[in-house]
Amino acid sequence: MQKLDPNKWIDKYSDYLFKYTLARVSDYELSKDIVQDTFFSALKSAKNFEGKATERTWLVSILKRKIIDYYRKINSKKGKAEVRMNFYNEGDNEGDWLEERVPQTWDNMAEKQLENKELQNQINSCIDKLPEKYAMVFKMRTIQEIDTDVICNELEITSSNLWVIIHRARTQLRRCLEDNWFNK
Amino acid sequence: MFKKLNITCKQAVAICDKSQYKEATFFEKTQLNIHFLCCKICTKYSKQNVFLTKLCRNKSNDDKKKQISLCMTQGEKEFLKKEIEKRYVKE
Numbered sequence: 001m002q003k004l005d006p007n008k009w010i011d012k013y014s015d016y017l018f019k020y021t022l023a024r025v026s027d028y029e030l031s032k033d034i035v036q037d038t039f040f041s042a043l044k045s046a047k048n049f050e051g052k053a054t055e056r057t058w059l060v061s062i063l064k065r066k067i068i069d070y071y072r073k074i075n076s077k078k079g080k081a082e083v084r085m086n087f088y089n090e091g092d093n094e095g096d097w098l099e100e101r102v103p104q105t106w107d108n109m110a111e112k113q114l115e116n117k118e119l120q121n122q123i124n125s126c127i128d129k130l131p132e133k134y135a136m137v138f139k140m141r142t143i144q145e146i147d148t149d150v151i152c153n154e155l156e157i158t159s160s161n162l163w164v165i166i167h168r169a170r171t172q173l174r175r176c177l178e179d180n181w182f183n184k
Numbered sequence: 185m186f187k188k189l190n191i192t193c194k195q196a197v198a199i200c201d202k203s204q205y206k207e208a209t210f211f212e213k214t215q216l217n218i219h220f221l222c223c224k225i226c227t228k229y230s231k232q233n234v235f236l237t238k239l240c241r242n243k244s245n246d247d248k249k250k251q252i253s254l255c256m257t258q259g260e261k262e263f264l265k266k267e268i269e270k271r272y273v274k275e
Contacts, residue, residue, distance in 0.1 A: 007265075007268065007269060007272065010261050010264055010265045014256060015255050018255060018256050032256060032260065036264060039264065039268055040267075040268075043268065043272060103229045103232055106232055115242075119239070120239070120242065120243060123240065142237070142240045142241075143240060143244040144244070145244070148205070163201060163202065166201055167197070167198065167201050170201060173236060
């Protein structure tokens with residue numbers, strides 16, 4: 001039977017929990033708040049700890065709930081991340097490149113460009129320019145590499161919604177890169 | 185059978201997006217590759233899409249490297265420690 005020892009929590013787990021959070025919400029101040037909140041919630045529900053899991057696993061499970069709560073909150077604030085599914089079947093332009101911009105030629109699309117710091121900064125500012133819900137979904141999937149079903153569950157969207165959002169985010173990023181980088 | 189292999193540009197683009205996250209099925213990838221044979225625009229799109237993915241992945245690796253060095257400061261930890269002690273005694 002495991003016992004809780006809250007006085008040692010900070011030394012033992014705070015770094016781990018903090019990094020775990022930071023990797024998922026990518027905001028320093030916010031991560032601190034979430035970790036703090038987690039410890040306080042854990043204290044409150046310490047009675048319910050049954051010793052079935054280790055202390056750390058138990059704390060992480062509380063932390064996960066807090067992170068999901070955070071995503072839920074911003075999702076409802078910005079309106080549900082839901083868009084109409086209109087990939088294949090709309091009007092005369094069905095399955096055509098017309099309504100989207102035809103990809104332009106990108107000069108310099110070489111591997112070594114990937115290391116270019118300026119290009120990195122450009123993609124950062126392009127991601128920041130995305131509408132908030134597109135940016136959120138795109139970052140969760142592409143940068144934090146969270147699985148599709150997990151994102152769908154947490155944000156309460158369907159997987160086709162998710163793919164439409166990702167596609168639109170990519171289209172906007174391409175446009176942004178074309179305007180600010182390749183055709184400058 | 186041949187009808188199934190024939191896809192529109194929009195479908196091709198959708199598959200291309202999915203395959204960036206390794207979520208396209210083998211059949212979808214076959215459809216996509218056959219589409220590439222007859223559509224230069226989608227071929228170009230796909231190449232650029234791969235480039236975009238790599239760029240984002242680079243960024244994510246960069247972020248991770250930065251994060252390793254980031255922690256809560258000692259002061260913040262001490263503060264949190266005291267708070268926990270206070271609350272724990274009360275319980």
